[in-house]
Amino acid sequence: MQQITTHSLNKGFKATLTDWGFTETFAGYLADFSSLIIILLSSVIVYYIAKFIINQFLKRMVERSTSKWDDHLYSQKVFTRLAMLLPALVLQVSLAPSISTYPEAINFIELGLHLYMTFVILLVIISFLNAVYHIYGEFDISDSKPIKGYVQIGKIITYVVGGIAMVSVLIGQSPLTLLAGLGAMSAVIMLIFKDSILGFVAGVQLSSNRMLQIGDWITMPKYNTDGTVIDVSLVTVKVRNFDNSVSCIPTYTLISDSFQNWRSMGEAGGRRMKRSILIDVGTIRFVDRNMLDNLKSKNIVPDEQALADESVTNLGLFRIYILSYLRNIPNLNQDASLMVRTLQPTENGLPVELYAFYIPPDWSDFEDFQARLFEHILSILPEFGLKAFQRPSGRDVQMTGVLPE
Secondary structure (H helix, E strand, O other), rough: HHHHHHHHHHHOOOHHHHHHHHOOOHHHHHHHHHHHHHHHHHHHHHHHHHHHHHHHHHHHHHHHHOOOOHHHHOOOOOHHOOOHHHHHHHHHHHHHHHHOHHHHHHHHHHHHHHHHHHHHHHEEEEEEHHHHHHHHHOOOHHOOOOOHHHHHHHHHHHHHHHHHHHHHHHHOOOOHHHHHHHHHHHHHHHHHHHHHHHHHHHHHHHHHHOOOOOOEEEEEEOOOOEEEEEEEEEOEEEEEEEOOEEEEOOHHHHHHOEEEEEEHHHHOOOOEEEEEEEEOHHHHEEHHHHHHHHHHHOOOOOOHHHHHOOOEHHHHHHHHHHHHHOOOOOOOOOOOEEEEEOOEEEEEEEEEEEEEEEEEEHHHHHHHHHHHHHHHHHHHHHHOOOOOOOOHHHHHHOOOOOOOO
16 A cells, blocks of 8 residues: 555656656656655654654653663663664665666665664664663672673674674575585684683683672782672673772683682671780799789679689680670671680790681771770780780890890
């Protein structure tokens, strides 16, 4: 019906021009050119009408909707790029009957329309993949199982298939013929996309085995990397280091090389504290009544049961006090391992180690907690008659009188 109407309008306009005194040949050229201009303008008008509907009515519907998926489809221009197909459809339906006397021109125009429509469909698929990525990012699982690598693989496949389709349109051959020819170039293709293929395989292994996810704190000394993962893509993994620099690590190296992931530290109940202080062995002795009275007068009251043991030392009393002190700190996980122990003596003194788990595992809070804790320990040591071991300095030698001041 559309072909008959377009052809009739063209023929009627040609007859009108002939009646006005134009020659039949010139009237034919002018009628065909005018039809072409009208069809082109009509296709442009159809596009802008569709774009107006999308930007005005569809946008309001999307904003009023409670779901998020349509917002991402709109923001990634899926609907706008679909509207770009309308001008090509109008031209394809109306152009051939209007200029049917120019078959070669029709062939060239249809070739261009096919290329244009293939390119627009390619853009629509890419926009849809971007929308899928952002929709998936709304879910909590997106951090533990990122799909950016899969989306990038989908884009590569889309570009390859689209390129093959466009080349097949240009040369007038079936896409299967081109694919058969590409089989001989598989080695070259593997070389070109080597990083992408390795990255895809590594991404699948990292995701399926939960080895890495966004927000993890990882350490890779080989690449001078120590920070938080901010992006996992097909080829690279971006890590923001503690000095706010960003390291880009090839995804495959996370499979081929070793790296340390600190995520399990938080899942295990907090950030582990394993730190020791060196005690001067010469200051360790049995507890006497004067020391006990002094500790009670200053409200440093250790466990009464331990006081009943006559063989208790000032170091043992100190360990009991520190353990009691740690058990009263709310930020320490009381359900996890919590101990104060002595290690093997060394030439630098007797190490007393504190072992506990701090929650929440924030790095700055943890370091501040450790600093305040050991400041307290160093200041309370003299109350137990203990001294921290440190190597003598020049001032210590002067105080002994060996060297003049």
